[in-house]
Amino acid sequence: MIKILLVTALALSIVACGDRIKPDEPANASDEDTSGATAGGIDGADGNGGTALEGGKLVSYEEGAINDPDNVLSEKIVYFGFDSNAVGDDFVELVKHHGKYLSFNVNASVRLEGHADERGTREYNVALAESRAQAVKQLMLYEGASNEQISVISYGEEKPVAFGQDEESMSLNRRVEIVYQ
């Protein structure tokens, strides 16, 4: 579950975010904190490529932010429901962040790798997993990423990451991996 925390406490966020902070940007308030790790941030999600704090993690669209384990963009897997290609509420924001990152970093590009669980037929699952990757791509395009920045490949059920037959393993395999090139 990802919720954007937009807080005014500048002092804390300066400590947390260092030079990513742009203190002259507008800031909105929020009182929710799910992790307790970091308390504040600055709203950067207004199209300027700025910085925000999110749960225990921050959001930054600056180049390389995708490799920062403290950044939301370090999350690069989107999970799906059975036989569904709908990006769930839990992941829409994450996908949008990646779409924004691409729009701010025109030299960045991603490969979206679609996967399915083992239930159902193999070729149908390749098609299903592609439609998942396409759904992720579409959301990224809405956020300003360009077609040229996004390639799609579907592996269907051929590359599972979990091998159990329980629902948890299945759900881990129904995914789109966002792989920066």
Place this chain on the structure above:
Amino acid sequence: MKTIILGLLCLSFASVAQAVLKIDITEGTEGALPIAVVPFKWHGSKMISDGDVSAIVASDLARSGKFSPVDEKDLIARPNKLADVHYKTWRIAGMDHIVIGNVTLQPNGTYQVEFRLIDILKGKQVLGYSFAATKDTIRTIAHQISDYVFTHITGMPGAFGTRIAYVTVQRSKKGISSRLQVSDTDGYNPQTLLTSNEPIMSPAWSPNGAELAYVSFENGQAEIFTHNIRTGKRKSRSKFKGLNGSPAWSPDGKKLAVTLSKDGNPDIYILNIKDNKAKRLTNHWAIDTEAVWLPDGKAIIYTSSRSGKPQLYRQSIWGNAKPERLTYEGRYNANASVSADGKHIAYVHGEGNVYRIALLELATKSSRILTDGPLDESPEYAPNNSMILFASQEKRKAILAAVSVDGRQKQRLVFTDGEVREPSWAAVRY
């Protein structure tokens, strides 16, 4: 339960050189025809390894589900010459047919293999052939004998002498190793056509048994190849942006039905082998995939999610024909395999979390479930319509299994290591 263990020699890869394919007939011999296959007598040589012709024939006939060969130890007599066959004794023992034969070492080092099929009720030989074999071809000859016997008694063409193809996967910490393998129909003599660290999918035999079409991800995307099994030469057929999947040869071998998503979402295209040009057949926002041809080459059956869930549809390949929905029972019906006479399809039927192989009679649209699941897939009709090969799981291990079309007889084909999946059965041995 009958168990036949066949040691496999893998020609290409040491890591699977010791792989053993074990065939268990797990359920039912009820209704199968009694037959006695008497051990062939060897002349001028002891039986060579791989040369147990009668055991190979008995195993083939048993696997067909149509026959119930007598256990060798229960044979009441072991004649090798027609003159030594006592019809009355065999009749009392309840045998309708017996097979006898001899293998004779020739001065040039080859073997003469002869067999006779004897109809006990008619009291005479009804079939007799002699073949020249070497130690390398004697198993193939044995499968041919099975085909002769099977065809004579059932009236259906045999399918033991051809080949099967399948994909194996071994997983290690370094990743996956996929192999495209070709073997005799009993799993013997496996040979590796392709090894890759990326997935290999959907092997399909050309109608003349000379080539396989398949999907390989070796170049970083899904790509369809055709691969001549004898020369090893292969051609890239389709590497459009997006999906390139589900190749299916037309009955005349001149076209491939394929799934492409180059124009947006997965649709069926007909690819001309001669010039590699693909023409769109279906055009729908939903998923259309897994096309297979009807034997007349005029229509295909495919999986489509246009109703919301995957179901099977039939559509003419000419003009803007309307698809006809074939399946209505259950929320998941996919991946059809058409019988050689075009009257039935085998397909995957999903209900809840259980996926089983089912059979649909096209004329009446009546269906029945053949297997138990829970994750059965990739059904493949034997070219003689007698049985259906499919991929199954047993204790989390991917295996091949076979079921007779009446659902009565079931077998497992278990490899000792690695996963095995996506069987394809050649109609002809090239």
